[in-house]
Each structure stands twice: as C-alpha cells, then as structure tokens.
Amino acid sequence: MRVALVQMTSSDDPAENLGTMQDMLHRAKADGAQIALTPEVCNCVSMDRAHQTAVLRHERDDPVLAGLRSAAAELDLWVLAGSLAQKADPPETRFVNRSFLIGPDGHIAARYDKMHMFDVQVSETETYRESSGYAPGDRAVVAQTPLATLGLTICYDVRFAYLYRALAQAGAQILTVPAAFSPGTGPMHWQPLLQARAIETGCFVLAPAQTGTHPAQKGRARQTYGHSMVISPWGEIVLDAGTEPGVYCVDLDLSAVADARAKVPALTHDRAYAGPDT
Numbered sequence: 312m313r314v315a316l317v318q319m320t321s322s323d324d325p326a327e328n329l330g331t332m333q334d335m336l337h338r339a340k341a342d343g344a345q346i347a348l349t350p351e352v353c354n355c356v357s358m359d360r361a362h363q364t365a366v367l368r369h370e371r372d373d374p375v376l377a378g379l380r381s382a383a384a385e386l387d388l389w390v391l392a393g394s395l396a397q398k399a400d401p402p403e404t405r406f407v408n409r410s411f412l413i414g415p416d417g418h419i420a421a422r423y424d425k426m427h428m429f430d431v432q433v434s435e436t437e438t439y440r441e442s443s444g445y446a447p448g449d450r451a452v453v454a455q456t457p458l459a460t461l462g463l464t465i466c467y468d469v470r471f472a473y474l475y476r477a478l479a480q481a482g483a484q485i486l487t488v489p490a491a492f493s494p495g496t497g498p499m500h501w502q503p504l505l506q507a508r509a510i511e512t513g514c515f516v517l518a519p520a521q522t523g524t525h526p527a528q529k530g531r532a533r534q535t536y537g538h539s540m541v542i543s544p545w546g547e548i549v550l551d552a553g554t555e556p557g558v559y560c561v562d563l564d565l566s567a568v569a570d571a572r573a574k575v576p577a578l579t580h581d582r583a584y585a586g587p588d589t
Contacts, residue, residue, distance in 0.1 A: 392463070494534050
C-alpha cells in the first residue's frame with residue numbers, strides 16, 4: 312500500500328488552498344500513491360473568526376470539498392481531506408472541524424468531526440480556545456476500504472489514548488492524525504505522542520501536518536510545527552517530513568500490524584477495575 316502525506320502551509324484563502332491541494336494530489340498520483348492525506352484545516356488556516364465566517368461554507372456547498380471530490384475521481388485516488396473548517400447546520404452557530412475520507416469515485420466514504428477541542432495556554436503569548444469557534448464531535452469513526460481499515464482522528468485528539476484504543480479494537484489498522492500542531496508543543500510532544508499511539512494499538516499512524524508561517528489576509532498569521540510523520544505499528548519512525556511543504560510517499564506493509572499485535576497482544580488484555588476513590 313503506497314500512501315502520500317501532503318504537508319502544506321495553508322493560507323486563509325480557501326480557493327488558493329484548493330489549487331495547491333489539487334496540484335499536490337496530481338503529484339501524489341504520479342508517484343504511485345493509492346491514498347493521499349492532507350493536514351488539518353487544509354482549506355483555511357485563520358485566527359480571525361470574522362474572516363472565517365466570510366469565507367467558510369456549509370458542507371453541502373463547500374467548493375473545496377467539491378474540488379477534492381472531483382480530483383479524487385479524476386485521479387482514481389483515495390483522498391483523506393485531513394480536515395476542512397466548515398459552517399455547521401443550525402442551531403449550532405460555531406464551525407465544525409471535519410475530516411472527510413473520499414473514495415476514488417469521488418463519493419464521501421466517511422466523515423469525522425474533531426472531538427477534543429484545543430483549549431490551552433501554551434505560553435504567555437500563545438493561547439488557543441478552539442471550543443469558542445468550533446463545535447466538538449461526539450462519535451468515533453472507523454472506515455473500511457479495500458486498502459485498509461482506517462480510524463479517523465484530528466490533531467489534539469492524539470492526547471487522548473482511549474480514543475485510539477477504541478478505534479483499534481473496532482478494527483482500525485491505520486490511525487490518521489492530520490494536524491496543525493503548535494510549534495510551542497511540537498518539539499517535545501508531537502513525535503512521542505504519535506509513537507505512543509502506534510505502540511499501544513499496533514497500528515500504523517499517518518500524520519500529515521501543516522507547517523511554517525501561514526499567510527493571512529485578516530488577523531494575525533499562525534505558525535505550525537510541520538514534521539508530517541508515518542509511524543510503524545512497532546513505533547519506528549518511517550517518515551519525518553521536516554518543515555518543507557511537499558508530497559511525501561511511503562510504502563506500507565500491513566502485515567506489520569498483525570505481527571506487532573501477535574508479539575504484544577495488549578488490545579486483548581483489558582481488565583475491569585475499581586476506583587480510584589475521589
């Protein structure tokens with residue numbers, strides 16, 4: 312199975328980002344990829360809620376989603392749109408952060424709304440309150456494809472190990488973690504968290520990432536950590552893409568999933584327990 316991780320520096324202009332992604336998907340297909348994965352909020356990286364309100368769309372009329380579906384069908388390529396920022400349906404007034412798995416015929420095979428909101432203060436100058444602008448999802452998603460069974464997650468989800476265990480126990484062989492990771496936490500947390508999720512579950516972890524300083528028409532420019540990664544079920548780093556935007560292809564041997572789980576069958580060793588007392 313050949314996969315392509317698309318590492319981007321998305322701007323706050325959805326049309327511009329769609330053009331970039333279409334070009335990168337063509338490059339992925341030319342390099343033999345069967346599935347290409349884009350980062351979190353690949354349609355629009357913006358810190359300005361008013362600008363997001365002006366440029367984001369509902370799923371049903373989102374030109375970026377339509378363009379990615381057309382590209383998938385044109386190229387006969389599975390595409391994971393790591394996530395698109397979109398308007399939610401009423402009465403919800405916040406946006407959604409939604410991952411789409413698109414089949415090679417252009418149909419939407421699965422959707423996942425990011426469950427865990429990035430409400431943190433990384434430093435005195437770097438604060439995020441994702442829940443003020445985005446509505447959290449409430450459903451874990453596993454998608455079966457002819458290539459592999461995928462468990463869908465997004466960025467900050469990676470800190471919540473129980474989600475990944477549930478996905479693996481539901482049949483996931485590959486865990487997807489599209490991200491726009493903070494440079495404040497990335498150097499210490501990004502790689503070990505991805506490795507931990509792979510080791511705990513015996514899954515491949517595919518983590519396409521945003522990178523660099525993101526051009527902004529409105530509001531302040533955001534920075535992201537980059538380092539799109541592929542981690543093996545044994546925890547080895549198969550790919551670290553560094554900080555340059557690009558298309559990074561890797562071949563996966565899914566037999567490594569069964570091999571890792573046979574050696575350490577931790578997914579079958581759950582035990583009921585009491586406590587702790589509070």
